[in-house]
Amino acid sequence: MSTACSPLHAPFYADHATFGPAEVLENVRLAERTFRMRIAAPAMAERIIPGQFLMVRIAGWNDPLLGRPFALYDVVRNSSGQLVAVDFVYLVGGKLTTALARTQPGQTVEAWGPLGNGFPRETECDALVMVAGGIGQTPFLAYGKQQLGSAAYGLATAESPPKKVILCYGVRTAALLAGEQDFRSAGIDLRVASDDGSVGRHGLVTELLTEALAEAHGARQLVVTCGPEPMMERVAEICNTAGVRCLASLETPMACGIGICFSCVAKIAQPDGDWDYKRTCVEGPVFDAEKIVW
Numbered sequence: 597m598s599t600a601c602s603p604l605h606a607p608f609y610a611d612h613a614t615f616g617p618a619e620v621l622e623n624v625r626l627a628e629r630t631f632r633m634r635i636a637a638p639a640m641a642e643r644i645i646p647g648q649f650l651m652v653r654i655a656g657w658n659d660p661l662l663g664r665p666f667a668l669y670d671v672v673r674n675s676s677g678q679l680v681a682v683d684f685v686y687l688v689g690g691k692l693t694t695a696l697a698r699t700q701p702g703q704t705v706e707a708w709g710p711l712g713n714g715f716p717r718e719t720e721c722d723a724l725v726m727v728a729g730g731i732g733q734t735p736f737l738a739y740g741k742q743q744l745g746s747a748a749y750g751l752a753t754a755e756s757p758p759k760k761v762i763l764c765y766g767v768r769t770a771a772l773l774a775g776e777q778d779f780r781s782a783g784i785d786l787r788v789a790s791d792d793g794s795v796g797r798h799g800l801v802t803e804l805l806t807e808a809l810a811e812a813h814g815a816r817q818l819v820v821t822c823g824p825e826p827m828m829e830r831v832a833e834i835c836n837t838a839g840v841r842c843l844a845s846l847e848t849p850m851a852c853g854i855g856i857c858f859s860c861v862a863k864i865a866q867p868d869g870d871w872d873y874k875r876t877c878v879e880g881p882v883f884d885a886e887k888i889v890w
């Protein structure tokens with residue numbers, strides 16, 4: 597059965613995840629407190645699709661003992677075209693990310709993935725608007741490239757037809773804008789808003805969304821969003837009013853990443869009108885925004 601159309605059913609669950617040590621190949625600064633780490637993980641790179649994530653921990657450490665989830669930023673090929681590595685981008689905020697920032701190429705981390713459902717490959721839309729706040733831009737480089745038809749992920753051979761892809765990216769201040777060049781060189785129409793006016797529009801990222809939806813009025817549109825929950829809730833409201841489908845990628849704290857501990861649950865509306873807890877790590881992180889009980 598093809599499951600590509602539904603974000604709630606991805607072809608790759610934790611059963612297909614790899615686990616093990618991965619050599620750090622690069623760890624480069626992108627912005628203030630923000631780094632891109634490249635790890636050697638060929639089997640993961642072959643399977644992972646945009647919107648899925650990997651768990652990362654430092655081998656042998658007990659503080660933190662648990663891994664942390666990071667979205668796929670992109671996969672990397674060698675000069676022969678073979679998939680060899682996975683990139684993720686992290687904002688330094690707590691114990692693990694502080695330790696990651698000190699990690700040097702040649703050292704190893706432990707990583708497991710791909711995990712979660714990911715974004716749908718077949719979207720039946722002409723215009724994709726991605727809305728990110730904070731560190732929520734990380735899943736959108738690979739997804740934008742896939743939807744523009746310039747890259748294929750996860751054993752997929754057929755590529756999506758080219759379409760208009762916009763990223764509305766809100767940051768607190770210019771110094772935190774991470775990966776601008778990556779998005780622009782991928783052909784993604786990047787529009788930035790900042791709280792302090794130091795870069796892009798002085799205002800909220802949702803203002804950029806409203807404009808983007810108005811521009812593409814009449815076209816088949818899809819909105820995807822990732823970032824702080826109040827922002828995603830507002831994005832969902834705007835889309836609901838505009839009659840545009842919206843998918844949200846939740847960043848709920850996780851302990852295992854593989855469906856065992858139930859530390860990552862979110863309230864998701866059910867067909868009978870009630871809601872139920874769903875595990876963000878296996879039934880998400882991507883959910884239909886209208887089903888999320890914020």
Ligand SMILES: Cc1cc2nc3c(=O)[nH]c(=O)nc-3n(C[C@H](O)[C@H](O)[C@H](O)COP(=O)(O)OP(=O)(O)OC[C@H]3O[C@@H](n4cnc5c(N)ncnc54)[C@H](O)[C@@H]3O)c2cc1C
Pocket residue numbers: 649660664665666667668684685686687688689690691692693694731734735846847848849850881
């Ligand atoms: C599917 C998924 C994908 C993610 N992708 C990325 C990514 O690409 N890049 C990135 O930088 N981060 C990402 N995150 C968030 C990241 O996993 C957490 O911020 C992680 O806790 C950082 O680990 P740490 O040990 O440095 O901080 P911790 O010590 O775990 O936490 C530091 C502080 O942040 C708070 N916190 C922890 N997790 C969260 C959370 N999810 N939301 C809000 N506050 C939190 C803690 O309460 C604490 O105050 C993702 C989360 C999920 C679920």
Ligand code: FES
Pocket residue numbers: 849850851852853854855856857858859860861875876877878
């Ligand atoms: S993180 Fe353990 S069930 Fe989701």
